Amino acid sequence: MHQQGLGIHEKAELHEMLVFKxxxxxxxxxxxxxxxxxxxxxxxxxxxxxxxENISQLQQLLNQ
Numbered sequence: 001m002h003q004q005g006l007g008i009h010e011k012a013e014l015h016e017m018l019v020f021k022x023x024x025x026x027x028x029x030x031x032x033x034x035x036x037x038x039x040x041x042x043x044x045x046x047x048x049x050x051x052x053e054n055i056s057q058l059q060q061l062l063n064q
Contacts, residue, residue, distance in 0.1 A: 011062060018058040025051040 006014070025048060032044035 005064060006061070014058055014062050018055065018062065021051055021055050021058065025055065 028044050028047045028051060032041055032048060035041055035044065
């Protein structure tokens with residue numbers, strides 16, 4: 001079966017998710033530097049790592 005690329009609406013949705021995840025990443029990075037609690041810092045660090053991976057995956061999808 002012939003596989004087609006993403007449709008315009010699909011790319012728009014991916015782009016919207018990419019913008020959202022980028023904003024979340026920025027906020028988590030900022031908050032990570034401001035909190036004092038080590039456990040909360042750890043949670044923010046995990047979120048930063050997950051968001052970075054998600055952003056990379058979304059960018060790969062958009063570049064197909």
